[in-house]
Structures are given as structure tokens and as C-alpha cells.
Amino acid sequence: MIELKHVSKWYGSFQVLNDCTTHVEKGEVVVVCGPSGSGKSTLIKTINGLEPFQQGEIVVDGMSVGDRKTNLPMLRARIGMVFQGFELFPHLSVQKNLTLAQVKVLGRHEEEAMHKTRTYLDRVGLLAHQDKFPGQLSGGQQQRVAIARALCMDPIAMLFDEPTSALDPEMINEVLDVMVGLAQEGMTMMVVTHEMGFARKVAHRVVFMDQGRIIDDCSKEEFFDHPRSERAREFLAKIL
Numbered sequence: 001m002i003e004l005k006h007v008s009k010w011y012g013s014f015q016v017l018n019d020c021t022t023h024v025e026k027g028e029v030v031v032v033c034g035p036s037g038s039g040k041s042t043l044i045k046t047i048n049g050l051e052p053f054q055q056g057e058i059v060v061d062g063m064s065v066g067d068r069k070t071n072l073p074m075l076r077a078r079i080g081m082v083f084q085g086f087e088l089f090p091h092l093s094v095q096k097n098l099t100l101a102q103v104k105v106l107g108r109h110e111e112e113a114m115h116k117t118r119t120y121l122d123r124v125g126l127l128a129h130q131d132k133f134p135g136q137l138s139g140g141q142q143q144r145v146a147i148a149r150a151l152c153m154d155p156i157a158m159l160f161d162e163p164t165s166a167l168d169p170e171m172i173n174e175v176l177d178v179m180v181g182l183a184q185e186g187m188t189m190m191v192v193t194h195e196m197g198f199a200r201k202v203a204h205r206v207v208f209m210d211q212g213r214i215i216d217d218c219s220k221e222e223f224f225d226h227p228r229s230e231r232a233r234e235f236l237a238k239i240l
């Protein structure tokens with residue numbers, strides 16, 4: 001579903017991604033971890049074309065992201081992206097936040113969009129809050145709205161960039177529970193997170209990054225039980 005081949009990216013003379021090769025199969029959950037500044041956010045943003053890259057190739061569902069002929073806005077609409085900071089429109093109700101892109105980008109009829117909106121708000125347990133504004137919700141609730149918004153677009157895959165790291169501890173689980181549910185239903189997911197409990201529970205593979213490179217890319221069993229690189233061992237010792 002997602003394939004990165006020898007992807008490199010520079011900011012000026014600083015190389016932020018160094019020859020990154022990995023893949024996410026359909027229905028697979030890949031957790032990406034590594035120290036701050038190692039390039040995790042950049043890597044995940046190159047997949048839906050939010051960040052250009054200079055070398056290598058990225059193919060999503062048969063479409064080459066770097067190819068100028070690819071319809072990037074349409075590809076992006078089909079890849080759900082959930083960030084650390086929710087990124088909801090503060091001046092729109094929860095319901096409007098969910099229907100907007102369905103109508104504007106996918107061209108759905110209002111009625112069908114409303115149906116999807118209710119389905120997914122219910123799914124994340126927030127149907128009763130549909131007329132509120134994001135600022136009236138807790139961080140955990142806002143992040144669940146952001147996930148529901150992505151799901152309304154019928155994504156072929158979901159990308160998460162540290163979705164729980166801006167949340168108070170008591171709200172982390174309500175968001176992780178929604179993500180675990182998605183994983184168990186077979187959603188294709190790439191998740192940047194340091195929540196190793198989540199990784200142990202649902203990840204198929206773990207990608208470990210350091211200084212722009214993919215240092216380890218292996219099954220979660222191998223990553224947790226016998227990490228190959230010294231740097232992954234040091235990293236795990238610090239966060240576990």
C-alpha cells in the first residue's frame with residue numbers, strides 16, 4: 001500500500017532523510033519511533049506529499065507521490081493524517097469540521113456527508129458533541145474528532161504523528177483505544193509514537209529512526225526482544 005525506496009531529503013545542506021526504504025502492506029500497522037529530531041515527522045509527511053523530497057521514490061496505492069502527473073490533492077484526500085495538535089477548524093462546529101472536506105473535496109452530497117459524520121462521531125463516542133466547537137472539548141475529545149474526520153474520507157491508509165503526545169495522561173488511553181480498534185479492524189496504519197504499549201499490542205512492524213536514517217525495520221517481537229542496533233537498545237532503555 002505504501003512503499004518508500006531510497007528516499008532522501010535535504011533542508012539546504014542539512015540532510016533530514018538519508019536513504020530511507022520501508023513499506024506498509026495493506027492491513028499492516030507499522031510503528032515509527034526514534035529520538036526527537038530523527039526525521040519521523042518529515043518521513044511521514046513525505047508520504048502524502050506534504051513535504052517534498054529530492055531523491056528516491058514513494059508509491060502509495062500504485063501512485064508515485066513525487067510524480068508531477070499524480071493528482072496530489074486527491075491522493076492526500078485518501079490518506080488520513082492525524083497530528084499531535086489536532087488541527088481542527090476552531091470556528092466550525094464538530095459536525096462542520098467533519099462534513100466540510102467530504103463536500104468540498106470529495107463532492108459528496110450534504111446528506112451523505114452528514115450520515116458519515118454521524119457514523120464516525122458515534123464510533124469515537126462523540127455523537128452527543130456534534131454541535132459543540134473544538135474549544136469546548138477536552139484534548140482527548142478533540143483528537144478523537146480529528147480521527148473521525150479522517151475516517152469520514154474513507155481513507156486507504158491512516159498516518160499518525162505522535163497523536164497522544166500533546167495530551168494529558170488521563171486522556172491518552174481514550175485516543176489509543178480508538179486507534180487499537182482501527183488496527184484490529186485491519187486499517188493500514190503508520191504511527192509515529194513512543195507509546196510502546198500500543199506498539200506491543202497492535203504493531204506488526206517497528207521502524208526505528210536515528211539522524212534521518214532507518215536503523216531498524218523489523219517485527220515488533222524482534223524489536224522489543226532483540227533489537228539489532230545499539231542505538232535502538234539505548235532508546236528502549238530510556239523510554240521503557
Ligand code: ADP
Nearest residue numbers: 011014016034035036037038039040041042043
Ligand atoms: P522528529 O519528528 O523525529 O522529531 P523532524 O522530522 O520533525 O523529527 O525533524 C528532523 C530534523 O529536521 C530536525 O533536526 C529538525 O530540526 C529539522 N527540520 C524539520 N523541519 C525543518 C525545516 N522546515 N527546515 C529546516 N530544518 C527542519
Ligand code: MG
Nearest residue numbers: 040041042162
Ligand atoms: Mg515529530
